[in-house]
Amino acid sequence: MATTDSAAQALPPREHADGIRFEGVVKRFGDNVVLRELDFAVAPGERVTLIGPSGSGKTTILRLLMTLEKVDDGVIWVNGHPLSHMKRGERLVPADDKYLHKVRGDIGMVFQQFNLFPNMSVLRNVTEAPVHVLKLSRDEANERARGLLDLVGLADKADSHPAQLSGGQQQRVAIARALAMQPKILLLDEVTSALDPELVAGVLDVLRDIANETDITMLCVTHEMGFARDVSHRVLMFDQGQIVEEGSPEKIFSEPENQRTQDFLHAVLDQH
């Protein structure tokens, strides 16, 4: 198998040992260059929010991390392991499925659509992956799931089916399901966008609690600027596949320097 130029670098330096790092990542869909030599890092335990106009590449970043898409160039590192490539001796070669599965095991994702299994109970939705992927016993998985359902305020819904729940409750089950795999990194992709407005706050409150009570690394795409301000250590403003401004939530939301950040925030705040 051929080694790509940018991947054929030496082993990762120490600072790559944990968290997420994008190095020179390029992603194209046909002629559409969605990410242009993107470089950024998220430290372990850091909570970073990606903001920016529609089509600026935010979701693509999360999908690359989930290996739902492949980079065209560059390397993504997850907890010190190159994603999409693996080490063979001193070289990096394209990753195989077994390796990807292992590296991706550190990452959980909650999507805009809840994607629950409709024919399974809430409890079963949360226990399926721990039983089948982590090989927990059914009792261990149930215990973990019940704890998580308590955390997301749904202890009394364990035996319900998804169709019996509101959208906000279903999304809280999806959060519990992601956490049941005990990921080190949690990716959140516009998790409240599909919800009726009155259900948004409950889901965001659960995520605030998780942010406050764990040291999980979070990479979040959201249009909920209040939530981003509350939970993020850092905000990255994207436009056309590049970071045009980054900083603390206070700086980005109160004193944005870049014109495109200012325009974007005005547009978002006008909608609310």
Ligand SMILES: Nc1ncnc2c1ncn2[C@@H]1O[C@H](COP(=O)(O)OP(=O)(O)OP(=O)(O)O)[C@@H](O)[C@H]1O
């Ligand atoms: N599977 C795909 N095939 C072709 N083009 C795609 C695909 N996925 C994304 N794109 C394109 O990539 C670009 C970036 O999309 P992406 O969803 O990452 O943007 P975004 O910033 O998350 O936008 P939004 O805020 O609307 O979700 C868009 O131009 C989109 O049309």
